[in-house]
Structure formats: structure tokens, C-alpha cells
Amino acid sequence: MPPTYPLTSLHPELRSPPPPAPEESDAAPAPAPVPAPAASGLTLSNNLKHFSSGLAGGVVSAIVLQPADLLKTRVQQSHSSTLLSTVRAIVADPSPVATLWRGSVPSAIRTGFGSGLYFASLNALRKSIQPASSSPSSQPAKLSTAANLITGSAARIFAGFLIMPVTVIKVRYESTFYSYTSLAHATRDIAAREGLRGFFAGFGATAVRDGPYAGVYVSFYEASKGVFQRLYAGTDPESLTERGAPESATLVNLSSGLTAGVLATAVTNPFDALKTRIQLFPETYSNMWVAGRKVIGEEGFRALFDGLGLRMARKALSSAVMWTAYEEGMRRWEIAARRKGSDGAL
Numbered sequence: 001m002p003p004t005y006p007l008t009s010l011h012p013e014l015r016s017p018p019p020p021a022p023e024e025s026d027a028a029p030a031p032a033p034v035p036a037p038a039a040s041g042l043t044l045s046n047n048l049k050h051f052s053s054g055l056a057g058g059v060v061s062a063i064v065l066q067p068a069d070l071l072k073t074r075v076q077q078s079h080s081s082t083l084l085s086t087v088r089a090i091v092a093d094p095s096p097v098a099t100l101w102r103g104s105v106p107s108a109i110r111t112g113f114g115s116g117l118y119f120a121s122l123n124a125l126r127k128s129i130q131p132a133s134s135s136p137s138s139q140p141a142k143l144s145t146a147a148n149l150i151t152g153s154a155a156r157i158f159a160g161f162l163i164m165p166v167t168v169i170k171v172r173y174e175s176t177f178y179s180y181t182s183l184a185h186a187t188r189d190i191a192a193r194e195g196l197r198g199f200f201a202g203f204g205a206t207a208v209r210d211g212p213y214a215g216v217y218v219s220f221y222e223a224s225k226g227v228f229q230r231l232y233a234g235t236d237p238e239s240l241t242e243r244g245a246p247e248s249a250t251l252v253n254l255s256s257g258l259t260a261g262v263l264a265t266a267v268t269n270p271f272d273a274l275k276t277r278i279q280l281f282p283e284t285y286s287n288m289w290v291a292g293r294k295v296i297g298e299e300g301f302r303a304l305f306d307g308l309g310l311r312m313a314r315k316a317l318s319s320a321v322m323w324t325a326y327e328e329g330m331r332r333w334e335i336a337a338r339r340k341g342s343d344g345a346l
Contacts, residue, residue, distance in 0.1 A: 049333050050326075051120040057325030058115030061318040062108045067100040068314040069107060072307040073174045076276040083310065106170035106183060114163045115322050118214070121155035148222055149215035156214030157207045164206065165199035171279045194282065202278035205288040209271030213264045217319060220260035228255045253327045257320030265315040270304035272311060 074086045180186040190198045274291040285291035
């Protein structure tokens with residue numbers, strides 16, 4: 001008997017048709033699980049961007065402006081010293097350049113990491129209280145004046161507490177009242193004489209000084225941006241980021257930073273003077289209240305403004321450099337993210 005074959009083998013047209021190929025609309029949901037981890041990664045990435053931008057700006061400003069910071073410390077350590085006499089004493093030193101940049105390493109560490117922590121914390125606080133309807137962005141959230149005061153102060157106090165040990169070591173090392181040969185020598189001596197508490201000497205005055213300073217600075221800075229943008233370009237500040245105009249944005253940010261720095265520094269200088277006394281002479285000035293009464297009673301109210309000119313110049317320039325670098329970094333990250341989004345949409 002001849003072999004039998006299925007009809008489908010002899011007549012292919014009778015076979016069941018293959019399943020239809022998925023249409024583009026059916027294939028699109030395939031990568032759906034990706035956005036969930038990406039959202040978490042985006043948050044981490046944004047925090048790192050804020051930290052790295054602040055770190056870079058802080059290191060640069062600390063190194064460039066270290067001479068002004070050292071002069072301020074020398075003037076504040078003794079009410080009999082003046083800026084001119086302090087400069088003359090340093091010039092007469094065998095190594096005046098090295099003396100002016102004495103303590104630059106702890107200053108760069110303190111300012112760099114402090115700025116990075118500050119901007120990362122500030123961004124996290126801003127994001128946590130910004131309106132829920134706000135669109136996600138790597139740019140800092142825009143808040144009210146009161147919110148800027150609160151978030152700026154809280155972020156600065158938090159960052160200041162973490163880097164307080166470095167601040168104490170830096171001030172002691174720069175001072176002529178301590179014969180420290182190295183940073184390690186200063187660290188060992190403070191630990192042996194005062195213990196862990198010695199590394200946080202003056203934190204109360206620092207918090208009272210830096211908290212309000214940061215809050216006032218952020219408020220003045222945000223307000224000044226609108227004023228200077230209208231002055232320079234006659235447009236809304238937000239359009240700088242939209243158009244990506246680097247020259248105009250940098251000019252506005254720098255001008256706003258200088259203005260806010262001068263105003264905020266003048267208001268908070270008394271706390272800086274007291275903080276320096278506490279850190280240099282913890283046995284004499286045990287806390288901010290004792291330091292305030294003793295300084296005003298023995299030297300007068302004017303002593304609270306020792307070093308104001310130097311601190312105003314340094315803080316204004318330092319804050320302007322840090323905020324300009326920070327804003328520029330965020331602007332570039334925003335532009336890169338938009339370009340990446342546009343490429344992905346094609």
C-alpha cells in the first residue's frame with residue numbers, strides 16, 4: 001500500500017496561518033519595567049550632580065581666597081591687630097606666600113565638602129517641600145522667600161555640623177597662638193587636651209552665624225536673580241535656562257551672588273567674630289553667650305565687627321563663585337538631559 005501523507009503536507013495552503021507579527025503598538029510596552037529603576041537612579045544621579053557641583057566650586061573658591069581667610073583669622077585673634085599691621089607682619093615673614101596659603105588644605109576640604117553637602121541637602125529639602133505639580137528637573141526647585149530661609153538655614157547647619165572638626169583644626173592651624181607643625185599635630189593636640197568635644201568648639205556660634213547667613217543669602221540670591229535678569233536682558237530669569245544663554249546666565253548668577261553675599265555677611269559678622277574667639281580660646285570663651293558679654297564689655301560693640309571688610313570680601317566672592325559654578329553645572333546637566341530626552345524621542 002502506498003504511504004499516506006497528511007493533506008497539509010501536500011497542500012500547504014491548508015496549514016494554519018502563523019500568528020500575526022506584533023504591531024509596533026503591541027511591541028512598545030516591552031521596555032515598560034525599565035522606568036521604575038531609572039527613576040531611582042535619576043534621583044541618585046541628581047543628588048550626586050548637586051554634590052559634585054558644590055564640591056568643585058567650594059574647592060576652587062577656598063584655594064583662591066585662602067589668603068583673605070587667613071588674614072581675617074589673624075585680625076580677629078587680637079583686637080589690637082589691624083589689617084595693615086597683619087599684612088606687614090606676613091610680608092616680613094621669610095616665606096610670605098606660604099604663610100598666606102597656610103591652612104589651604106583643610107580649608108579646601110572644609111569648604112569643598114561643606115559646599116557639596118550643603119547643595120545636596122538644600123536640593124533634597126527643596127524637592128521635599130516643592131509643589132507636587134512641579135515637573136521633575138535637575139534644576140533647583142523654586143520656593144517662596146520663607147521656604148528659602150528655612151531650607152537654606154537647615155541645610156547649612158547640617159553641613160556645618162558634619163565638617164565642624166575640620167573647621168576647628170583649620171582655625172587653630174592658621175592661628176599664631178598655636179605652634180602646630182602639621183595638621184596631624186593639631187589634630188592630636190586637640191584630641192589629647194579637649195577630647196571629642198574640642199573638635200566641635202564654637203559650633204553654637206557657627207550654627208547661629210551660618211544658619212541665618214545661608215537662609216538670608218538664598219533669599220537675597222533668588223530675589224536678586226530676577227532683578228539682575230530684567231536689568232541685563234529684560235526677560236524672565238527662567239528663560240536663561242530655556243535658551244541656554246551661558247554668558248547672560250553667568251553674569252546674572254555672579255551679580256546675584258555678590259549682592260547676596262555682601263548683605264548676608266554684614267548681618268552675621270558678629271557671630272563670626274564670637275565663633276573665632278571661642279575656637280581660639282575655649283578656656284576663656286566657653287560659649288557664645290559668655291563670649292558676647294566678655295567681648296562687648298571689654299572691647300566694645302565695635303569688636304563684633306572685627307574683620308568685617310575681609311570677611312565681606314571673601315564671603316561675597318566665595319559665595320558668588322560657588323553659586324555661579326553650581327548654577328552653571330545644573331544648567332549644563334539640564335541641557336544635557338533635554339538633549340538626551342529629545343534623542344530618545346526620535
